[in-house]
Amino acid sequence: MKKFLLPIDFSETSDNAFIYALEMAKLFKAKLVLLHTFDFPIIDSQSMPINYSVIYETIELSNFEHFKQIMPKLHKIAEERNLDSIEMSHILMDGDLLVSIKKVIEQENIDFVVMGTKGATGWLDSIIGTNTGSVISNVTVPVLSVPIDATYEKVETIAFTTRFRKKDIEALIKVLLFAKKIHAKVKCLYVKTSDSDVSEETIKRWKSHFEEEENLKIFVIPSDDVKETIEDFITTQDVDILSMLTYKRNFFMKLFSNTTTQELSYHLRTPILAFHE
Incomplete structure (x- = not known):
């Protein structure tokens, strides 16, 4: 595994996943690619004439400026963990997250994806829903989903x-x-x-x-x-990590598809490593 991908949205969730991505990249001596996606707004062109190129450039520039402002924060996280030697590159892309991830995996020869999941039931969400669940089901490389409450420690x-x-x-x-x-x-x-x-x-x-x-x-x-x-x-x-095959997704959906899912204890903060058949 030589190149890892981390989708980021500048949230606490992706910051936590960033730590895991850095640590994993260090262990595998891999490069880390950071991906930020944004949506191009739907505009009613009948109400007024539109110069789409200007709008696109404005939105892209706005996201780029935000991206540029956030990067020092991520670099500081890396420095604090003595991981600033990890080689990182950045991609800004408009469009659907899953489509963008699949495109970057192919274009950049990505070997491994790290994604954050939200909330106390992030361990569950990574299997039965959300963007992470969609990625796990639709990409061909291993995916490590990291709950926001997970705290990185040496994986033993x-x-x-x-x-x-x-x-x-x-x-x-x-x-x-x-x-x-x-x-x-x-x-x-x-x-x-x-x-x-x-x-x-x-x-x-x-x-x-x-x-x-x-x-x-x-x-x-x-x-x-x-x-x-x-x-x-x-x-x-x-x-420290629970690994599974993606074919088990339906099994886990059935297993956790009842009202008790909201009552899962907070100790379920374990990242899930999904491999594919």
């Missing part, structure tokens, strides 16, 4: 949720490679419900692929409350 433990499918093997290999790069260990979790159709033979065969992995532990926890089990696992195992 990465959790990976599995259902012991064949496709999970390849995904876990990617997680292990990621973890080795940053000297972290991986804890793989399967929540075995009473109606689970995963046999012991399947689990044994799946585990055999990773017998030589010293930094990997696999946990099979019987429980019919998958949500609570995952939450407890994140807390009790001191998980």
Whole structure:
């Protein structure tokens, strides 16, 4: 991974994600691309004659000036964390955020995206909605979603949720490679419900692929409350990042699509690393 992308909107949320992006870029010795997007307003051209080029230039200049004023703040954050040596570039682009991100990923050969999520339920929002959820579902590179309440600390433990499918093997290999790069260990979790159709033979065969992995532990926890089990696992195992495959998105949507979502405890401040099939 040589080049990371961070969409920014000058908010506290993106400032926090900026810290994670800097720290990850340092670990991978990567360059960091900052992207700010803005919308071109809809104007009724029948009410008055319009010089679109003038309007566009005015809006673009306004956003550029704001962007230029904010950059010293970001550089100060980098300096305070002794990360001002990270090579950064900046892109200002008009249009839809997702479209812009996909365009920049292709044009700049981006390997990794970091995005901030808002609110105490940012851990949830990153999966079932918001711009971050849209990006996770529609780009081809790994995406790290960072809740606003997350506080960066050295990443020592990465959790990976599995259902012991064949496709999970390849995904876990990617997680292990990621973890080795940053000297972290991986804890793989399967929540075995009473109606689970995963046999012991399947689990044994799946585990055999990773017998030589010293930094990997696999946990099979019987429980019919998958949500609570995952939450407890994140807390009790001191998980710094939760990794998952994007195909699980519908599973998590179903899991958290009830009224209790607003009551999720504030300790769920764990960033999610989404890999793609």
